[in-house]
Amino acid sequence: MGIIQLEGISKIYRTKEVETVALENVNLEVKEREFLSVMGPSGCGKSTLLNLMGLLDVPAEGRVWINGTDTTGMKDGEMAEFRNETLGFVFQSFHLINSLNVLDNVELPLLYRKSSDKERREKAKAVLEKVGLSHRMRHFPSQLSGGQSQRVAIARAIIGNPKIILADEPTGNLDSRMGGEIMELLFKLNEEGTTIVMVTHDEHIAESTERIVRFFDGRRVE
């Protein structure tokens, strides 16, 4: 069994008037240490897929196995613990907290587990070093460029040593040079043993990864 295993996943969004099928009977296996790209036009359900893998959402039907555990019917607290320890997130629009400085933003995941102030501080410094931003620790998100923001977001994603990183169009808001830097960072993490699932629009970037799955209209087409 893969580190992420989706079995017969369906997801339907209902509003008063319309019912939108976001995903329909999707099966997918992500192997450990794999770098997987998910591709497809907007609205094909790829973001929904990532949210389900990230336990930010629950499927209408089917089961999500992560790291050998069936997440069906998990309570809020358990899911939170899982996200905190096993998963790391990188978003297209960074989602840094504007009212916190870089260091505090990076520390965030450790805030939700047992760790001392000193330990948090040291680990945060270490991961910022790794993404090459240790000189920007005291800056606020509004003072950073897009590429820098995304590197902070990656530092935040890896501070908790997650087995899996879920990246939702990490280069979508960046120019190609910055995008390239971010991809290099992700490749390096993958080499070090992190499983990465990345949603992207960019054919060129997708092709640089190990495997591509394609979605169309809520269905896996490849």
Place this chain on the structure above:
Amino acid sequence: MIRHICKIIWNERKANGWILVEFIVVFCILWFCCDYLSYIVRSNSEPVGFDIDHTYQIQMSRKIQNEAPEGKKMDNYALMQTFVNRVKQYPGVESVAFSNAAAPYLGSLSRSSMLSLPDSIWVGARTRQVSSEFFEVFKIKPERGRIFNWEDKAETRNVIVSGNRNGCFDYFDEKGKTVELSKVKSFYYEDEKTEYPIIGVVNPTKEDPYSYYEPCIYSSLDHNEVNLESEIVIRVSPHADKDFAARFTKEMRGQLNLGPYFLTSVTSLQERKKEVLKNNGITGNLNSIYAITSFLVINIFLGLIGTFWYRVQSRRSEIGTRISMGASKKNVKRMLFGETLILLFIASFVAVNICLNIAQTDFLEAIGLPESRRDYIGAGIEQDFINYFVTYLFLAVVSLFAVWYPARQAVSVPPAEALREE
């Protein structure tokens, strides 16, 4: 976690400023409300010294006659005895007392200064002229010595005393200096030559629940001074105390037409007490305090609920991010509650300093606001701590209730949606 919350509060200081200022203002006002209420509660918990349950005042009046017939002196003492006999025969009446400027809540009082012996100290005290049954009517308990009776004729001038909070007399002209009751044996009034020996000590009394224990000297009512327009108070047995006033008035009106006197009214002292409290402003003060407290509480409630509602909305993506980083719903709620309590704590710190400084000045008196009388209840610095904790707890509970709704809103949004671009 607390440090983390402090950082957020600091970085959001512009939005927090308003709520902080409001917290400070409200905290200060509630502090003084709490101070006053403590004084009321603590005063109330201490006995007045008079038991006025089942007691009544009987009021008699003189008929308005153009001219009293000359040369016919009334024997007031005999009239009084007839009165007592008739009243005592009425079922349920236990004791009947006459007094001048003595019974509580009847509105008349007299104070005077006396030279106390053997140490020749001028002391000030409340003076009461009473018949011996006065102590039975109000269940005033002897602590030492004995209580005089009608046979203690006026010439012996025996007096009974009671002390202040600490069992002392207060100096007449030097504030704060006291002399113990046991060190005083007798008195001289200013312009008299007669000595008044103390034969007994009774429990201390206050004018009303919110007053202070005032030293008091009870002297026996002179037979010649008694008339039916003095204060007349009676005690009724509890089981007879139902519609007593109305019944008594109806059945006794005829019997109590004594000479020129007739019965005007029978009023329970509990009722008198209510009137007194209304008139001395305590009831009004309490009403004002309840009104202003409710007003402030509703305001702080509305303010917090509104502020946090906006805050939660503008921080939707932040909350989504936190959840994706592994925060549980509980964590998020706790963070919002924590923010509130820390804001309140900061405000309370500022407010306490303001309050303690205001309390040093006569600001409250200058603007005529009700003041707590700490000296009346023997309260000290511990009252400041009580005020602080009560006010803090009270505001904390209100604030948590206010933040509860926005916090629930915050975590009810699915994280996937919260993270989606606006």
Place this chain on the structure above:
Amino acid sequence: MLRIYYKQAIEMLKQNKFISAIAVIGTALAIMMIMAIIVSDNIKTISLGAEPNRYRTYYVTRAVERDTVKRSWSAGGIGYDHYKNYLTDLQAPEYTTVTSWSSVSVSREGHSETLNLGVRTTGADYWKIYSFRFIEGKPWGVGEVQSGVKQVILSESTAREVFKGEKALGQEVLLNSVPYHVVAIVEDVSKIYDMANSDLWIPYSSIADYKQWGVGSIVYTLKNNEDLPALDREIREAEKRYDAQHENKVLTFRGPAKHADYRLSEQASDNEDAIEIIRVARRKSLFIFLILLLVPAINLSGLSLSRMRKRTEEIGVRKAFGAKRHVILIQVLFENLITSLLGGVIGLLLSYGVIYRMKHWLLGVPEDSFIPFNALISWPVLLSVVVVCILLNLLSAGIPAYRASRMNIVNSLTQNDKL
């Protein structure tokens, strides 16, 4: 222009029901408290109904006599001697009268029933200063008062209670066992008219020993309030005359006090003290108004700022299309005024409810007394509710409006500028 603002404001109120409700409730609550105070104060001082001359009526309520040798002092109501020899026949007043109130037992010859009722003693001019509706009969004049006839005027409900439907006029009642002749029946007077209200009225001179008992309070009405200094001067001169005629005595009359103040000044030990008591009372009301305005204002300011923060972009757009600073300022204030007025109307209605339920506390009258409608709604009340609304609006939206008007266009369009 205002119509468009109005439309937008209403639309925003609708879109954001929750916050709108909070703002309206907050405003209504503040205005309810403030108006409850203003309306009850107005009821206590308005010249209306049975007391149409309150605005030019002045009271002398107490006399304090100090003995400079014995160093003792005695205080009490105005004595007959004070009234007759010093305080009557002054030049300044239009009318002068005396009045006092006490309770009396009322019965009829041959009937066992006795009622405890309130009786007011009056002089002749009393009936000119206060306004009563006479159902039957007419009041006494100077002649009757001088001769001390035992006449009584009953209120309608007293007549009904005592005579049980029999014709009361011309009959006799016993007041503290003394027979009085009923000369008139008047309509009941609301208890909010504290100097006119009573169950029965009798001439002060009908009481047997009124020369020892005193006459209570003296009431003056002036033709014109400009005569007040003259009245004050005459009273002070009367004190001096008294002191000159009585060795070692210093007399002070408490007053002349306005209708609004005479009760407060009754607690004072002397006239300076009375002024201080009134000053403290003014400061107290000012402080209470300040709290009642300021706390909601802070509250609403915070809310308005949050609301403006969400509208940064809109304001940027408006400015980009040429809105000047003061236009933005006016728009924000106007939008907020709609909330304030809405809250104001609700608050005013609620304040009537509060007054109705808490008559005793706010007006000092028994809970069962009735309040005439025109004492509740009057021009001063309506004017003050508008003033309070505008004041609260300025306090609660002033800073947000100012900040919004000063915002930098580029920053507000990119939403980088935080209010």
